[in-house]
Amino acid sequence: MLRRIAAVVVTLIALVAGVRLVAAPDSGVRRQLAFLRSALDDGAAEEAQKSFPEGYFFLYALYGLTSVDLGDEQEARWALARLEAPAGRAPFSPGLTPAYGVFYQGWTNWLRGGILALRPDPELRERFEASSAALAAAFDASPTPYLTAFPDQAWPVDSTVAVASLRLHDRLLPPRYGATVTRWLAGVRSRLDPATGLLPHTADPVTGAPGSGARGSSQSITQRFLTDIDPAFAREQYLRFRSLFVTRPLRLGPAVREYPPGVAGAGDVDSGPLMLGVSLSATTVTLGAARVQGDEGLARALGNYGELLGVPVSTPWSKRYAGGLLPIGDAFLAWSKTARPWVSPPPSPPPSLELARWWRAPLLAVLALAVLLAWIPVARVGVRRATAAPPHAG
Template sequence: MILLRLLVRGVAALVSLAALVGVVRLVAPATAADGTPPGAARQLAFLRTALDDGAGEDAQALFPEGYFFAHVLYGLARVELGMREPARREESSREARWALSRLESPAGVAPFSPELTPPYGVFHQGWTNWLRGGVLALAPADRRDPVEVRRFAETSAALGAAFDASATPYLAAYPQQAWPVDSTVAVASLRLHDTLLPPRFRGTVDRWLDGVRQRLDPRTGLLPHRVDPATGAPAEVARGTSQSVIHRFLPEIDPAFARQQYLAFRDHYLTTPLGLGPAVREYPEGLDGPGDVDSGPLPLGVSLSATVVTLGAAQRHGDHRLAGALANYGEVAGVPVQTPWTKRYAFGALPVGDAFLVWAKTARPWVPDTTSQPSLSAGVPFWWRLPLLSLLVAVGVVPWLPVLLLRRRRRRSAPAGTGPAAAVGLLP
């Protein structure tokens, strides 16, 4: 009986401790509008080690762009950390260059076709050009490597020429396959070019925006998930996995149009499954569909990957309450493991997931916004934590009920004249 009591109390204590940790993670700041988001530098330290140990190759076995994403997101997060902390710029620049070299390595281009225009397709060229521009952005204008400047100008020119020659705003990422999100990243890189170097792509960008506005998803009014590669006509309804990335880059292209699109995205895709916290649906409200390698499983219609990436989109749009809510929710559900030097989520089982998360948490503008945007209403109410806090408190308290019941039963079953009171002569 003594062993049973000790076991029950031990289990109760462990569960209560876990619930307490959850409460702390739910309320402690997990993002930073300025400065470094908590834990970001340690996440990047873990990621670099994981990439050296083959995490990119492991990710490639999971989906076609796994190797590429693992390295490009690491490089982009390094750039953004350097933008936030000038003292880290030299380290960030070195690491971003290392990631860039991996994108252009045989393993980095292997999944893509050199026969496309531009070579290897708009997915590979767009993300690579964005990172290349980020490397330049870390250096003062008078100290930039002329070779890197020339390379960025050349690849931007190739992208611009491809868009100018296309009958559709959406270039192919793979033969006969086009996704608007990929072209959005590429066009953002042209806007970054015009910020860092003498401008030359204003007309290309304007024509692209006109073409996009003419080909929106009729159900949601958003950029569609997939399009006809020849005409750019919508071929699939807007989906959370691509929308979460689009809304990270669209503000770099046209802030006013981006704001309209982001608000529509929130209306159609933001949800609170079981009332416990914000999440992002893969399909718009009222429509269900199958998951795939990008979205993962869709419990209650929610895409985990879209939810993670939306954190960065919200932060980029200045929707800081939603960004903080998504980050805090991730601190509870993501089971982070920390050391003084590293931080990883889900016990480090899927480093490419850590790459997406740290890229989301470090989100910041790269192209200055010269427009005057109205203030953005909060994406979630101020009391969003209360249901989850109540659940955590209940989880922490419930395991102690058996302990109390055992104690009460023991007191009832104790014979009269026994116990501590009788031992000192207080009972007859």
């Protein structure tokens, strides 16, 4: 009886896993946001801040940006208010140019513009215009396209978000920053990582020269925003990124490596722990990058894989992954699921990856094997009982 119960349980688990692999991924974003709102009310942002410098900021920012994508202005404004409060600015230096650094100003400005796109608001428009002007002035005065986020530290991805916010300004309001964006793109093209042809992970804060090569954790965000800056350049960068960083560890499913092929490196606060060279954070955020690029095959594959390995717990009211142990992971995933261009029109789909069609087959075979192995002991017991039974007296 115990063997039979175990076999039934394994079969049900395999069936659920198989459905998650082949069915359209369940978005459940509104239920994810319900979980995140509850977690934020219980201090999740403060807990995230203990793990990395942008923890508090990112949880509120991603919650707000996802709310914008869902058209929920009230929740987006609630998140923005937390970013603009002293606690939101606390990790950043007011002495940088622009004040509090390009990371803080870029992401906050992007959220302001997103909320403004939902409904005109004179007071919010004034703040959006002022922060956009400060960002543009900083870029125009800088010899490098990569402004600092912390003292003497520059990450190109942060400047990418900030420049995207200037493009958003010029979509929503009278255009002012076309020349700034053009100069920025020229500076970026002349300072790409020579090994990959992509934006580097870090840059020299004075010259903008690549400091460290391209990495998946920053590339996945960069690819999300480049589309809204220059669609043609973004497509070039995305296809290069996809060819170098999208992989299939153990041939079981799509994921995103932290370092390009042939480069060894350890995980850190940006990538999280690496398993077989794969960054879970980069894999999650690449789902959003694929969506804004119209790469639905890869986006769906990553979504299916996440539904399998993320072990989501769903109720009619909430949804959380990995038992809700890391709300920041849920925040990045929810933001990725709702990804869409905010400035540029949706691009045409890129050439599809072979893995997008056939990657599920090995995993389905593993699930089928697990079911078979679970039922073999039950079948053996049945055979023994049948052979040991006394002959029927006729």
